[in-house]
Amino acid sequence: MSLTGQQLIGYEYSQQGKQTFTGINPRNNEALSPIFHEATKNEVDLAVHKAHEAFKIYRRLSDKQKAQFLEKIAEEIVEIGDVLLDTASLETALPIARLQGERGRTVGQLQLFANLLKEGSWVNARIDLAQPDRTPLPKPDIRQMEVPLGPVAVFGASNFPLAFSVAGGDTVSALAAGCPVVFKAHPAHPATCELVATAILKAAKACQLPDGVFSMVHGLTHEPGMALVTHPLIQAVGFTGSFRGGKAIYDAAVRRNIPIPVYAEMGSTNPVFILPEALAQKKQNIVSGLTGSITLGVGQFCTNPGVIVTESSSESEAFIELLTSSVESSPSGVMLTAVIKNTYQKGIEHLSMNPDVNVLAGSLPHTSDTEVSSYLLETTAQAAIENPALLEEVFGPSSLHVQAQSKEEVLKLAESLQGHLTTTIHGTENDLREYAELIDILTQKVGRLIINGYPTGVEVTHAMTHGGPFPATTDSRSTSVGTNAIYRFVRPVSFQDLPQFLLPEALQDKNPLDIWRMVNGEYKK
Amino acid sequence: MSLTGQQLIGYEYSQQGKQTFTGINPRNNEALSPIFHEATKNEVDLAVHKAHEAFKIYRRLSDKQKAQFLEKIAEEIVEIGDVLLDTASLETALPIARLQGERGRTVGQLQLFANLLKEGSWVNARIDLAQPDRTPLPKPDIRQMEVPLGPVAVFGASNFPLAFSVAGGDTVSALAAGCPVVFKAHPAHPATCELVATAILKAAKACQLPDGVFSMVHGLTHEPGMALVTHPLIQAVGFTGSFRGGKAIYDAAVRRNIPIPVYAEMGSTNPVFILPEALAQKKQNIVSGLTGSITLGVGQFCTNPGVIVTESSSESEAFIELLTSSVESSPSGVMLTAVIKNTYQKGIEHLSMNPDVNVLAGSLPHTSDTEVSSYLLETTAQAAIENPALLEEVFGPSSLHVQAQSKEEVLKLAESLQGHLTTTIHGTENDLREYAELIDILTQKVGRLIINGYPTGVEVTHAMTHGGPFPATTDSRSTSVGTNAIYRFVRPVSFQDLPQFLLPEALQDKNPLDIWRMVNGEYKK
Incomplete structure (x- = not known):
């Protein structure tokens, strides 16, 4: 199919503005075709109004109808074929194999939510009978x-x-919840966005859904996005990206006349703690695993392990030596965009100029115009406790080893941490029993605690929390991955003394949907 | 027991500041004893630090231990005896019988949460087994x-x-969740506050809970409250009160370096729609019920029905005539405070000066220094649609009749409504079938939809939503009444590959707590 570079406002194309941009091939910094048009304020307004109108119909659809829509979207995405992977790879420099996996994840995610809807109990039906x-x-x-x-x-x-x-x-959890979506396309992969948006709209048409259930607007500047967030008819925001971007959106949303919830997942450094006995026993294993996790996708994961904590010992020294040469010898890679690459390089430069930081692996300046190498840096727990900015995220294939002098210092460092998406502990059973307090402290700081694993790789499942205390996200009570993500876009309503014919099916006496419900405080089906 | 007028900072009394105030008897505007000391910033800080320390222990308590604490609080509140009711009545002018009921509600609420904890499934345990x-x-x-x-x-x-x-x-839902509470006492009933706070602290001591699990600070000015909301160690806020107060707290909380959730229930006008056939058939019934609901507790309920909508007809005229004389003949009453009384009177004056508003019942100026009378005012749907400020809350025993010319105008008015805690529809089966669209529109606007009932009277139960879209609350995804209120003070954490001995009991294979859990997507016990 040929790309238009236009906004997809419901079922219609639109190109009102004069601002344009293109995707850029990060492998050679050359402009890609087609030319994309930045959405005007008027186009954003149109998309939101269509969504508002579509909501009147879409919100009344049965869960089964919404499930069909999600399954149809999955089908249409697969239907796009290899051109989707090729386009995405061209725009992002991510390898085809990785994108294949990501497509599988995307399709699987649609199916998971479709299944959630078909089962139906997610609506949290509660019935307290009259007395x-x-x-x-x-x-x-x-x-x-x-x-x-x-x-x-x-x-x-x-x-x-x-x-x-x-x-x-x-998008999927919002659509599953019954909310129309206006999507702000990412300017780093606008063509990929148009392909997928077209698939969603094909699916919407096939399911005879109202115009406006899904729209997509483009923008290289912040203006279309801000117009969206501040539009009075928008009721919630989902965001994944940088702290700066997420926080700006949060700040705008809470200052509206009618504030709305913002679920911004803004990343973190996902500290990894390696306890003494594990360090002695599994050095080589952990080095391989960590190097893989640090450099996966050129380090461009929200759950990239950016901080590694050990206690000073000869084992720790040996471990760091191994890790240093492992990171040193890992291949260089092309990052998603020139901006991300520059930010990464500046972040590394900035860190390495700090007198408390040593560069263990990786060398400045970079020899390639487009590729970056992986870095391992080092500091002390004392320095990190005194200057928490040392532990801030440097998005890319780098990690900071933090050397603690004692168990007490490890605990103190843990106490000083801000909110993170994940934390990981490597430990033998002895270690874990001895460091129970560390585990307790870390549980307060994160959305997910991992034992003897690696933070990259976020399962799309029922029990997943991809979230965490600020600044990892703007709402620690939510997750952006897994079926619980649907609860970000709903609210409870109580119905008092409604006759059966007025009640939604989920709440009718006969339980026609055959879902789990809490009746007078007891779970029943 | 004798009252101290001091802060209760954990298990210690404190009186560092020089600012003082007293409760006022609203029946005669005389000062009550004792003298209360406004908390200093330092005292607030001390209370929060104690709470932070207490949290380290309190969060690890089992649900059964927390349930015992809540039950013990209930016991200690009953133990206070009649002096609690007498004190509260003196400070608030609420009658003893009403306060007796309210004490029963408070104790019942503690028991409900204790039962929730003892059952244990509220923690939303989810397990996705390894493959x-x-x-x-x-x-x-x-x-x-x-x-x-x-x-x-x-x-x-x-x-x-x-x-x-x-x-x-x-307080109860936060304590049930495992969160220590620092309570900002209401200056309109400080002695009642001290009695109940003392009961909570007695219960905490009896249960050997850590110092700081509960504290109470006093304040007539906004300063102690703001010090609390902006304290870096406070993690969430619960508030019930005016829009101005709640919004100011929300604004402060979202502007913190680390923003925190604010659950402010700020009231609403709880529109009541009376559909044509019901109007014709149940006139007298509805008049009695509505008058009772409007004047209950001198109209000082968050769910007071402040707006009544009918369609113009001879039946509607007859209904309004009946309602007018019913409201006119309802007894005057003493409001909670002189400030609330003045605000009520100013609100009525302000409304009645509007050229689109007629005063049907109630007369200005008031003849008594302390008592207020009930009001029924009237306007048109057209005026209300053009000027939504007409529908804003006037806290007290008044209601505004909104006359619509047609079903279409009723729907248009419903569409124009902002968020409310509740809405009520009176209708026969024919009415309700004919006005399905109205019901659908109103469901979007409220936390609770009532058919053929009255909004005052909020059941403390599992299925209650006492909440609603802004400006009824600052977070429509929550409720401040009922067991779901607990979810305001928790967040999900995922544990990946934890050995059994490290897992919380709720997540261990053997399900030692015997709770409902979602295992691989299926509910199981």
């Missing part, structure tokens, strides 16, 4: 379930052009 | 549950000195 004889006052019949919030604005991430982009977790 | 043989990569074991956020600041409401105050729904 007409209660004194002094009769107890009314009260029934509660989740209802969708309304049109949702979604901002995709650059580092997952499929799984965290147009048909990624935010 | 070591999965290709291309093995699937790890992932288990998720809710964990408490940390110290919570709670602001009580003036209108429920027991049920929405010191040991009210916010």
